[in-house]
Amino acid sequence: xxxxxxxxxxxxxxxxxxxxxxxxxxxxxxxxxxxxxxxxxxxxxxxxxxxxxxxxxxxxxxxxxxxxxxxxxxxxxxxxxxxxxxxxxxxxxxxxxxxxxxxxxxxxxxxxxxxxxxxxxxxxxxxxxxxxxxxxxxxxxxxxxxxxxxxxxxxxxxxxxxxxxxxxxxxxxxxxxxxxxxxxxxxxxxxxxxxxxxxxxxxxxxxxxxxxxxxxxxxxxxxxxxxxxxxxxxxxxxxxxxxxxxxxxxxxxxxxxxxxxxxxxxxxxxxxxxxxxxxxxxxxxxxxxxxxxxxxxxxxxxx
Ligand code: GUN
Numbered sequence: 001x002x003x004x005x006x007x008x009x010x011x012x013x014x015x016x017x018x019x020x021x022x023x024x025x026x027x028x029x030x031x032x033x034x035x036x037x038x039x040x041x042x043x044x045x046x047x048x049x050x051x052x053x054x055x056x057x058x059x060x061x062x063x064x065x066x067x068x069x070x071x072x073x074x075x076x077x078x079x080x081x082x083x084x085x086x087x088x089x090x091x092x093x094x095x096x097x098x099x100x101x102x103x104x105x106x107x108x109x110x111x112x113x114x115x116x117x118x119x120x121x122x123x124x125x126x127x128x129x130x131x132x133x134x135x136x137x138x139x140x141x142x143x144x145x146x147x148x149x150x151x152x153x154x155x156x157x158x159x160x161x162x163x164x165x166x167x168x169x170x171x172x173x174x175x176x177x178x179x180x181x182x183x184x185x186x187x188x189x190x191x192x193x194x195x196x197x198x199x200x201x202x203x204x205x206x207x208x209x210x211x212x213x214x215x216x217x218x219x220x221x222x223x224x225x226x227x228x229x230x231x232x233x234x235x236x237x238x239x240x241x242x243x244x245x246x247x248x249x250x251x252x253x254x255x256x257x258x259x260x261x262x263x264x265x266x267x268x269x270x271x272x273x274x275x276x277x278x279x280x281x282x283x284x285x286x287x288x289x290x291x292x293x294x295x296x297x298x299x300x301x302x303x
Contacts, residue, residue: 010260012155012234012267018275021154022067024302025282029068032289032300040289041070042100042126042281043092047085047111048078053104060102060278067282072098082111086119093121099292100126100285105176123292126284129175137183142291144284149181151276152213152234153188159265160211160232164189169205171195171222171253172215177236181213202226214253224258233259233266236273 032038042064046057057073064071074088085103092101101124107113117125122132128146136143156163168190172178178194185192195205197216206212206226214222215236227233237253252269260266267273287297 010263010266012159012232012265012272014151014155014267014272015275017155017158018151018279021276021279021302022063022282025279025286026067028286028300028302032286032295033068036293036295038289038293039068039070040099040285041072041097042102042285043072043074043095043098045074045076045085045088045092045101045103047076047080047104048108050106053106057104060281063278063282064285069282069285070097078108080108080111082115085111085116089116089119093119093124098124099289100124100281102127102281124288126281126288127176128180128284134175134180137180140187144288145184145280146176146180147277147280147284148177148215148236148273149184150280150283152181152236152273153184154280155234155267155273155276156211156232157188162188163211166190166210167208168192168211168213169195169209170213170215171202171206172213172217172236174215177215178213181215185211185213216253218253219251220253220255222254222259224255224262227254227259227262229262230264231262233263234273235267235269238269238274 044057044060046053061071061073076084092098101120103116117129120130122130125133125144128144133143137145168185170178170182173194173196182192182194195202199205203226206222207228209228209231211232213234217237219239219241233254235252235254239251240248241251243249250270256268286300290297290300
């Protein structure tokens with residue numbers, strides 16, 4: 001519970017946690033290879049040249065290889081048609097070397113993101129965005145869970161232990177973070193609220209939360225005095241702001257310097273949630289591989 005959060009300091013070091021998780025995944029990937037001759041394969045598709053997406057995709061490919069998995073990279077130019085991308089997704093669905101498929105978002109505007117996501121084989125949907133996986137998550141079935149909320153949940157459980165009964169507020173209602181995050185917390189028996197841009201008196205809603213997840217993409221929206229004393233604060237925001245002198249820097253959705261004076265536990269930006277997202281992508285790729293081959297994923301779970 002949040003009140004017990006302070007023993008190991010206020011900061012939640014997502015970077016260190018993610019590094020440990022990647023090590024354990026690498027070990028399980030090696031075991032899977034020894035026991036079954038299998039090497040998980042992850043295909044990442046990038047359309048266009050968005051600089052931030054290029055950085056993410058490179059990082060995903062490198063960490064996939066470091067985990068002992070096979071990385072398949074596919075790049076289409078910014079003018080690619082929806083039909084071209086759908087054709088590629090269908091080929092990846094059929095390719096037995098590919099166990100996970102991730103189409104980097106956002107997509108150029110001539111391509112309907114929903115149509116692409118729905119074309120991905122749900123069993124290979126390591127992003128957990130296919131409606132089948134979203135439905136399974138809300139019904140408590142064996143879903144592929146979106147990587148960022150899964151990473152947030154792992155950090156919370158590592159710091160707080162069982163979350164049962166905690167009052168949680170998810171700030172943001174995207175399909176990729178806010179909604180699945182709320183489902184995951186509900187499955188952990190939290191009392192969950194979802195707040196968003198139209199919520200009245202956001203500050204008061206935040207002050208009630210023992211667990212506060214900020215995922216709205218608004219730099220330092222959550223002020224220090226919005227944080228309930230002792231609360232666990234997970235900051236999903238990655239916002240590039242002007243730092244003066246012609247430079248930029250990354251800040252989260254939370255005013256970290258002020259919030260850390262009140263929080264019982266808080267993730268920094270960078271070095272909090274970000275590194276967990278790719279680690280969870282590797283985790284999903286490993287478990288998708290096991291499921292596709294009829295191997296209980298628990299036998300190769302990194303713990
Ligand atoms: N763009 C930013 N984050 C993500 C993510 O988690 N998955 C995909 N597919 N695209 C993203």
